[in-house]
Every structure is written in structure tokens, then in C-alpha cells.
Amino acid sequence: MSILPKKVIHLATALREEGGRGMLVGGCVRDELMGREPTDWDLEVYGVAPDKLKGLLETFVDGLSEAGRTPSLSVVGEAFAVYRIGRDLDVSLPRRDRKVGRGHRGFAIEGDPDMSFEEACSRRDFAVNAILKDPLSGETIDPFDGRRDIERKVLRHVSDATFAEDSLRVLRAAQFSARFEFDIAAETVELCKAIDVTDLPRERVWGELEKLLLRAEQPSIGLRWLYELGVVRQLFPELDALVGIPQEPEWHPEGDVDVHTLMVVDEARRLIDDLPYERQVAVMLGALAHDFGKPPTTE
Numbered sequence: 001m002s003i004l005p006k007k008v009i010h011l012a013t014a015l016r017e018e019g020g021r022g023m024l025v026g027g028c029v030r031d032e033l034m035g036r037e038p039t040d041w042d043l044e045v046y047g048v049a050p051d052k053l054k055g056l057l058e059t060f061v062d063g064l065s066e067a068g069r070t071p072s073l074s075v076v077g078e079a080f081a082v083y084r085i086g087r088d089l090d091v092s093l094p095r096r097d098r099k100v101g102r103g104h105r106g107f108a109i110e111g112d113p114d115m116s117f118e119e120a121c122s123r124r125d126f127a128v129n130a131i132l133k134d135p136l137s138g139e140t141i142d143p144f145d146g147r148r149d150i151e152r153k154v155l156r157h158v159s160d161a162t163f164a165e166d167s168l169r170v171l172r173a174a175q176f177s178a179r180f181e182f183d184i185a186a187e188t189v190e191l192c193k194a195i196d197v198t199d200l201p202r203e204r205v206w207g208e209l210e211k212l213l214l215r216a217e218q219p220s221i222g223l224r225w226l227y228e229l230g231v232v233r234q235l236f237p238e239l240d241a242l243v244g245i246p247q248e249p250e251w252h253p254e255g256d257v258d259v260h261t262l263m264v265v266d267e268a269r270r271l272i273d274d275l276p277y278e279r280q281v282a283v284m285l286g287a288l289a290h291d292f293g294k295p296p297t298t299e
Helices: 005-016 025-035 049-064 117-122 148-151 169-179 186-193 202-215 219-228 231-235 257-269 279-291
Strands: 021-025 041-046 073-077 082-085 090-092 094-098 107-111
Touching: 005 049, 005 090, 021 025, 021 090, 025 041, 025 148, 049 073, 049 082, 049 257, 082 219, 094 202, 169 186, 169 202, 169 219, 169 231, 186 257, 202 219, 219 257, 257 279
Parallel strands: 041 090
Antiparallel strands: 021 041, 073 082, 082 090, 094 107
16 A cells, blocks of 8 residues: 555645645546555546635645645646646546537636546546546545456546547557557557547647557567557558568568567667666667658658
């Protein structure tokens, strides 16, 4: 069991004293159930109105400062009540969003402290990320059987109705699969294949690709899924061009250029842990792109 930061326990206690309930959610709960140490925490607040929550958090952070710590309270999304305390704790109301435009940011979002646990979890991407945990009692709420999916090592989307509204989830499926070495459920694969990902801004694409390349022990797992789910075809024509390009069997018995590239990426990943971030990125992108010249020059 991971050790929760004291500020999470103290904040959950303060929320309870005000008639609310703070629930850990998302990656911190998933990671603990997988035996991994979380590096940040998300606390979702139920039963506390937005204005009251803001005042409570300001008082809470002032109290931490008086105790000798100096965490900051920053507003990530005040319109729907998302706050960050320090670098590792996000606090928010459960959110309800509506698709109002094209793209990853084309949503109207509102916080609702009276939302049920099940409805709040239904807005999340995968069942493994839709598990709530009370940091005070230890109670776990898992309306979509995310714990079973962790045990089975599978990614399964939560909702047919909402998953496709956010195209970034297709890339998240690939990078989670690579990092955790999970399979992707057949129904989720079919749903991902039908999603247009060309609306994504480049910084969000890079955010997921970066995690896939740097955090997975075998990035090839996620790269294969990017091919399978149609992401490469839509976003990465240079990678798409590698498919089916032959190589001299004497020098490359592994097969075509795309197969070779995935092998090189995995080998490169084994060599970068002791490098600074900038060099890690350079090595991994170099490995990924090292044969981009072969398709136009292979006869």
C-alpha cells in the first residue's frame, strides 16, 4: 500500500468536517492497485459547493504555510473548480462535460458537487481509471469493474456514449497499453478505429507519444497499437510509409522496415535511463525516425 501525503489526509479530514467527502480517483488509485507508487494525487470533492470549496482550499493552504510548508494554490480551471496544491495534488469537483465543438478542447464543462459516484466515474476513459478510494476509510468504489480489468491486464472503455467525444483517448489507449503492458479490449479497439484523431493539437499528440516512448519498457507495444488503431495512418505518414518496405534478408532477417524500426526503438529504450531528459528524447526520436529515408530510396 502506498503512503499518502499528509496533506491529502488533512484535506480529506477538513472536507469531511464541512459535510463533504474527498475521494481519490484516477491514476493514483490505479497505480496503487497495480503495486506502483503514485507520484501525484487527484482528489475529487463531493458535497461541497464551488465557492465554499475555493475558500476551504485557501484556508487549508494558509494553514500549511503556517506549519512551515510553502505549497502554492493555483487555479487550473476555476469555471469548473479544478485547483492544484503544490506540484502533486489536484483537487476538483466531479465534472459533467458536453461536446460543443471540434477538437480535444471543444467541450463545455461544469462542476457538480452533487453528482453520484457512478455518474462521475462514467465520464472517465477506461475502467481502470474509474475507481474511487476514500483516503480516510480506505473504502473503494468501483462501479465499472476496473479492479477486475487490472487483474486481467486489459484496457476497456467505460462508456460507448462518451468515449469517442475525446479523440485523445485513442492515443492514451496506446500509451497505457505500452506502459502497463495491457491488452486492449476488442470492443474498445473497434471504437478507437472509428475515431478521427486529426483534430488533436500537436502538443497533446506529443504528450502521449512522449509517455509511450519514455515511460514504457517496450515502446513497440504502443507503437503497434498506433498502427492498429489507425493513428499512424492519420497522423504519422512517415511511419505509415515504412510498412511493407523490404530490406536485404542477409542484413535484416527480421523483415520489413517497420518491423526493424520497432525493434530499434525497444533497444534504444534500454539505453536511456541514465541520460538527462533532453538526450532521452533525442535518442528515442532518432531511433523512431532513423529509417525515414528508406521508403523513397528503396527500389
